[in-house]
Amino acid sequence: MQRETEITALTDVMAKFTSYIGKRLPNDVKDKLAELRTFETNPLAKTIYMSMADNQDAADKLDRPSCQDTGVIQYFIKAGARFPLLGELEDILRNATLGATQMGPLRHNAVETFDEKNTGTNTGSKIPWLDWEIVPDDDSALIDVYMAGGGCTLPGKATVLMPGEGYEGVTDFVFDVITSRGVNACPPLLVGIGVSTSVETAARLSKRAILREVGSHNPNENAAKMEQLLEEGLNEIGIGPQGLTGKNSVMGVNIESSARHPSTIGVAVSTGCWAHRRGKIRINADLSYEIISHKGAVL
Ligand code: SF4
Structure with missing residues (x-):
């Protein structure tokens, strides 16, 4: 050529x-939404999940965004x-x-x-x-x-924590972001977390985290455990689809990290919406x- x-x-x-x-949504997101719909017991939330699936089918058939x-x-x-x-x-x-x-x-x-x-x-x-x-x-x-x-980008936030704030500080930050602005991002959310030295490195990693498949795990055992704990904790809040309450808040939590300066904990959150x-x-x-x-x- x-x-x-x-x-x-x-x-x-x-x-x-x-x-x-x-x-058309990627397979991992589509599968996760179907799973959340199956396990949902709240009738309103179940109806919202069903209308999300109908919306996707219509977009595919009509070839429209x-x-x-x-x-x-x-x-x-x-x-x-x-x-x-x-x-x-x-x-x-x-x-x-x-x-x-x-x-x-x-x-x-x-x-x-x-x-x-x-x-x-x-x-x-x-x-x-x-x-x-x-x-x-x-x-x-x-x-x-x-x-x-716009909505799914809106909750994004980055900060640098004092080193003594530790992983508890990261957890507090993530919960503050999701409980204050997460509802703007059309839940259930895919929460991406970057942990690094500074705001820009953490932010870039948090965006990379939401490009990773739903249901995938960080290869580091401790990071994977934190992903699981944060997912469970955020789901306990019961934000539900479109923020109208339900069994789940998130499709998943993905963490990406780098080695960092010993005196800082840069942390950032990016969110993906249900139409990720x-x-x-x-x-x-x-x-x-x-x-x-x-x-x-x-x-
Ligand atoms: S589904 Fe996603 S992109 Fe669409 S309005 Fe909601 S947050 Fe924005």
Whole structure:
């Protein structure tokens, strides 16, 4: 393939995939919502879970976005250093966002800060947002697409705790965030927690945490235990679907961490809503692709 042809082909795939995930939830989220619906005993909560499932079916059949807020488009890229279109990927993803905005259609959600003007294209300064990791000795690219909706982004918070506050301080922080603003994010929530040195490293990890599958566990035994305890504790509050009370508050709690400065505990929370629209796709060096998040998806 000529380079221009390759660029056009990959732009088309990413535009279609970005549009696709706005209409269909990933398998892990869909499965978890079905499980929560099955175990729910509160009649109102059960009805809400059923209307969520009906909404998803209708979006799929009618080929329309499943929530009016299709968010700000964010791409989290793990690119091999030898991926053939590495240098072109930024432009490709920007054009893919333009394409998906037409194709979806996606609501226009990019407002230029300080100009206070909607660009009307879902693109703008540093938007779509790109988060990069370069993988040595690899020639593929693994791309997570995320629609950062307003409500589900609103509870996000980061702080740096005194070291003596320990894991109890992390727990207090998470509960404060979820009980004060979690209801804005259309529960049941996927709660992402980053624990690191500073606000920005913790925040980035907390967003990475909600890109991890529902039901997956941190490989560190202690972190996995904390995920489980926080999930149980948050569920005991019984926020329920859409915040109208019920058996559960969350779809899960995912923690990502890094080594940190001994004198600080940076902690951040990001939340995903019940319509947690994200997708994972692997692009191979020959530009063939594999959709990981949505089994059987056809673009
Ligand atoms: S929180 Fe999620 S489901 Fe609720 S309006 Fe925002 S994007 Fe839609």
